[in-house]
Amino acid sequence: MLRGETEMPVAVRIAGAARLLAGARRAAVFLREADAWVPAFDSASEGPLWEAPDRLPERAGLHEGRLWVPLEAEGEVHGFLALEGLEADDPTEIAASLGLIFGSVLGVSRLSRLVKDAEFELKARLLELESLYDLGLSLAGQLDVSSLADEVLYRSISLTDARKGTLVLFGERGAPPLSRSVGGEILPPGAAGAWELPAGNVVINNEASRVPTAGVSFTDCEKCLLVSIAVPERRLGVLAVADKESRDGRVLDFTTGDARLLSLFANQVAAAVETTRLHREAIEKERIERELELAAAIQRQLLPRELPHLPGLDLAGATRPTRQVGGDYFDFFPLSRGRLGFVVADVSGKGIPAALLVSTVHAAIHLQIDASDTIVELVSRIDRHLQRFSATHKFLTLFFGLVDPETSVLRYVSAGHNPALLARASGEVERLHATGVPVGLLPHGSWKEETAPFESGDLLCVYSDGFTEATNAEEEEFGLDRLRQALVDRVALPPRDLSDDLFREVLLFAQGVPQYDDQTLVIVRRNGQHGVPAR
Amino acid sequence: MNETCRVSVERRGDVAVFWTDGYINNQGGEEIAREAYSELDRGARALIMNLEKTRIVNSIGISILIEVLEKVMERKAVLAFCGLTPTIDKTFRIMGLAQYAAIYPTEQEAMRAVGAPA
Numbered sequence: 001m002l003r004g005e006t007e008m009p010v011a012v013r014i015a016g017a018a019r020l021l022a023g024a025r026r027a028a029v030f031l032r033e034a035d036a037w038v039p040a041f042d043s044a045s046e047g048p049l050w051e052a053p054d055r056l057p058e059r060a061g062l063h064e065g066r067l068w069v070p071l072e073a074e075g076e077v078h079g080f081l082a083l084e085g086l087e088a089d090d091p092t093e094i095a096a097s098l099g100l101i102f103g104s105v106l107g108v109s110r111l112s113r114l115v116k117d118a119e120f121e122l123k124a125r126l127l128e129l130e131s132l133y134d135l136g137l138s139l140a141g142q143l144d145v146s147s148l149a150d151e152v153l154y155r156s157i158s159l160t161d162a163r164k165g166t167l168v169l170f171g172e173r174g175a176p177p178l179s180r181s182v183g184g185e186i187l188p189p190g191a192a193g194a195w196e197l198p199a200g201n202v203v204i205n206n207e208a209s210r211v212p213t214a215g216v217s218f219t220d221c222e223k224c225l226l227v228s229i230a231v232p233e234r235r236l237g238v239l240a241v242a243d244k245e246s247r248d249g250r251v252l253d254f255t256t257g258d259a260r261l262l263s264l265f266a267n268q269v270a271a272a273v274e275t276t277r278l279h280r281e282a283i284e285k286e287r288i289e290r291e292l293e294l295a296a297a298i299q300r301q302l303l304p305r306e307l308p309h310l311p312g313l314d315l316a317g318a319t320r321p322t323r324q325v326g327g328d329y330f331d332f333f334p335l336s337r338g339r340l341g342f343v344v345a346d347v348s349g350k351g352i353p354a355a356l357l358v359s360t361v362h363a364a365i366h367l368q369i370d371a372s373d374t375i376v377e378l379v380s381r382i383d384r385h386l387q388r389f390s391a392t393h394k395f396l397t398l399f400f401g402l403v404d405p406e407t408s409v410l411r412y413v414s415a416g417h418n419p420a421l422l423a424r425a426s427g428e429v430e431r432l433h434a435t436g437v438p439v440g441l442l443p444h445g446s447w448k449e450e451t452a453p454f455e456s457g458d459l460l461c462v463y464s465d466g467f468t469e470a471t472n473a474e475e476e477e478f479g480l481d482r483l484r485q486a487l488v489d490r491v492a493l494p495p496r497d498l499s500d501d502l503f504r505e506v507l508l509f510a511q512g513v514p515q516y517d518d519q520t521l522v523i524v525r526r527n528g529q530h531g532v533p534a535r
Numbered sequence: 536m537n538e539t540c541r542v543s544v545e546r547r548g549d550v551a552v553f554w555t556d557g558y559i560n561n562q563g564g565e566e567i568a569r570e571a572y573s574e575l576d577r578g579a580r581a582l583i584m585n586l587e588k589t590r591i592v593n594s595i596g597i598s599i600l601i602e603v604l605e606k607v608m609e610r611k612a613v614l615a616f617c618g619l620t621p622t623i624d625k626t627f628r629i630m631g632l633a634q635y636a637a638i639y640p641t642e643q644e645a646m647r648a649v650g651a652p653a
Contacts, residue, residue: 120630124594127629134622154591154622161593163560182591183558245561247595 007031010109011040011079014071014102018081019044022067022094025085029071029106030056032079039082056080060095069095073107124159128261131155135268139275145169146178148272152239152265153180160225160258162241163251169229169237169273177237184220186240201228202263206253208242218242225254227266229273236273239266295355296321302362308334312405314527316495317342319464319520320503327354327396328464328518329361333369340403341369344417344522346464347396357394360386375400375413376449379439386440395440399432399462403454403524410454413447415439418465421484423491425457429484432460459495459525461487461502466517470506478509495523540589542566544574550651551579552642556588563589564599571603580612581649585642587618597630604636613637617645 011029019027019042026045030037030052037052053063060069069081081102088094135155138148149167157165164183171177179185205213208224218224221242229237239262244252299321307315317330327350333341343365347357364385365378372378379400386394397417403410414420416438419431436447454460463483470478486505490498499521506519540563541556551574557563571582582603586592592600607614614636616627627633639645 120594120598123630127626130625130629131622134625151622157558158591158593158626161560161595245593245595247561247598249561 006033007079007106007109007113008038008040010106012043014081014105015040015042016044018042018083018098018102022083022098023087024067024083026083028082029102030080030082037080050082052080060092060099062091067091067095069099069102071099071103071106073103076107078103078106078110128159131159132264132268135265139268139272145269145272145276149178149180149269152269153182156239156241156262156265157182159261160241160254161244161246161252162225163243163245164221165239165241167229167237167239167269169269170235172277186218186221186224186242187216187226187238201230202226202259204254204256204259222251223254225258225262227259227262229266229269231270231274236270239269292352295352299355299358302329302331302359304330304332308332308340310334310338310340310405312338312527313340313403314495314525315340315342316499316523317521318499318503319518321518322350322466322515327358328466328520329358330520330522331362331365333365335402338405340524341375341400342403342462342522342524343398343400344462344464344520345396345398346417346466346518346520348394350516353394357386357396360389361396361398374449375402375411376447379413379415379436379447380445383439383445387443395438397434397438397465401460401462401524403460403526405526408453408455408526410452410460411449412452413449415445415447416441418463418468419480420460420462421487422452422454423459423461423487425455427488427491429488431480454526456526459487459491459523462522462524464518464520466515466519467502467506467521469517470510470515470519471513472509472511473513478506482509495525499523539563540566542570544570546574546577546579547646548652549579550581550583550646550649552646552651553582553584554588555584555586559586559589559592559596559600561595561599564596568599568603572606575606575610575612581615581651582607582612583615583617583642583645583649583651585618585645586616586620586623589623590620592623592626597626597632600632601630604632608635613649615639615645615649617642 008031011031015027015029026047027042028039028045028050030039037056039050041049057063057068060067065084067083067086070077071079071081081098135152138151149169153165153167164186166181166186169178203214203226205211206223208218209222213224213226223244224240224242226238226240228235229239241262244254246252303319304317307317315332317332319328319330321328327347329345331343335341345361347354347361361382364382368378368381372381379398398415399412399417399420401410401412412432413436414432414434415436416434419433422430422432432452435450437445439445468478468480468483486502490501493501502521540558543554545552553567553570555563555567559567574582604614616636617639618641619627619638624638627638637648639648
């Protein structure tokens with residue numbers, strides 16, 4: 001920042017006072033300004049202006065009819081007093097006195113100006129610091145990048161004394177850029193986007209009117225300063241100012257100090273843009289989490305709130321989703337003549353899409369179960385329902401079982417599901433393999449109903465693959481053999497205790513390693529009593 | 536924002552009210568100074584400068600305003616500013632302009648303070 005004040009007004013006064021004191025006809029004081037001696041005439045002086053001689057005298061003396069007096073203070077010549085038309089007999093005596101008096105006056109005036117300039121400069125530095133501080137506060141208090149961009153541009157132009165400035169922020173994900181200009185556009189937003197600033201991300205071009213700036217020619221400015229607005233690994237925009245003005249109307253060079261200040265402002269903008277982006281992402285994440293929680297709550301409503309109590313059967317069913325919403329589903333359906341239908345399903349995918357499919361399957365089973373004479377018919381109806389109403393490329397594995405206590409027979413269809421384990425009272429464990437393809441996978445899938453004796457003391461364990469594919473830190477799977485062994489070891493336990501133990505067993509095995517698939521378990525045991533008609 | 540600063544002046548008795556529109560830099564400052572000196576020469580005892588349409592003032596503009604203030608004080612007149620943005624308000628206070636020139640939120644308050652005729 002430059003104050004730009006000179007001693008000219010003081011010089012005019014000195015010339016007037018000296019003319020009166022010396023009894024001269026005309027007087028002028030010459031001051032050094034920008035490599036030239038510039039005269040300040042007494043306001044009462046008339047006639048043509050003088051020019052300073054090529055070589056000004058080192059001591060007071062006459063030159064071309066005028067008395068020239070160096071105005072000196074503290075060993076430094078601050079200017080010259082020139083008097084014309086003196087009436088005194090001995091001008092050198094007057095010259096000594098005038099030189100002493102007005103040299104001191106001019107010296108004090110110059111010192112005073114230097115003090116004022118220094119004070120102005122100090123205040124200007126304070127203003128820069130305050131500006132950075134204020135912008136920092138603005139950054140903390142607002143997320144409106146547009147307002148902040150205006151404020152940064154105004155302050156950048158103001159504090160570098162530029163005549164014009166442009167700030168461009170590139171648009172994210174195809175959005176149009178944000179562009180602000182004062183005093184005219186230095187560079188169009190399109191050019192800014194394609195611009196590769198050199199290392200350091202700062203360009204000072206004090207010959208911008210004839211030398212391209214980082215490969216781009218500017219026609220409307222003489223000198224320019226550009227800084228990149230960037231965070232590590234990513235450019236966010238450009239801040240540019242042009243034509244630093246002086247008090248006398250000249251265009252001054254931009255300095256490294258200007259570049260440093262502009263870089264600090266650019267950093268503030270970059271921080272604001274990043275803060276806004278992170279804030280937006282946080283809000284979006286929060287919104288998704290709220291939606292997931294809502295979906296999870298809805299999905300929990302789809303699971304049985306309590307297990308049916310049927311004579312001759314002891315039941316357990318539980319699921320542990322790995323996200324807020326999962327792709328596993330189980331249900332029990334008390335049917336006529338004491339029969340019990342039950343299902344374990346595992347849909348493809350995770351999260352909201354999987355939960356939507358679970359919801360569809362739940363609705364389909366509840367809609368179709370009474371209209372179906374056989375399990376195969378029910379599964380076929382579910383398949384048609386899914387083919388018609390669910391999104392493409394979605395399918396599910398499913399185990400649907402039907403226990404009839406009167407006949408001691410288990411009927412089932414396994415649509416691509418993991419082998420269910422049937423633990424006999426004798427201690428043997430049978431695997432009930434798939435009897436058809438997953439539901440919704442093929443346009444014309446077919447399934448076969450199988451049967452198995454289900455006598456008193458027998459226990460059926462149906463699970464989803466998240467159970468057997470749970471992994472530990474060594475990336476080892478829990479596996480079917482461990483599940484089978486765990487089942488055999490605890491087969492005497494009531495189904496609920498057995499279920500809790502099996503979940504605990506898997507948890508211990510995983511040793512805290514996060515799991516990526518839902519885990520579901522349904523256990524049905526014959527306890528020897530005969531059922532009564534329920535539906 | 537305007538590239539060049541426009542200055543308009545209205546005389547209300549011995550009070551001159553200035554309105555600026557645009558960047559107060561060298562050009563804008565000179566324009567203000569020219570009008571201010573003219574009003575002082577015409578006997579104005581108070582100058583009120585309403586800067587509500589100015590968003591930027593640079594150091595050259597400030598130094599010219601300081602010169603105007605010095606001239607105003609020489610003439611035993613008063614200078615008041617109003618309608619400043621918070622940034623310009625703070626700038627004037629830091630740069631010392633507010634030490635000898637009063638700052639008011641609105642033109643009405645400035646007019647009232649200098650005793651201008653309604």
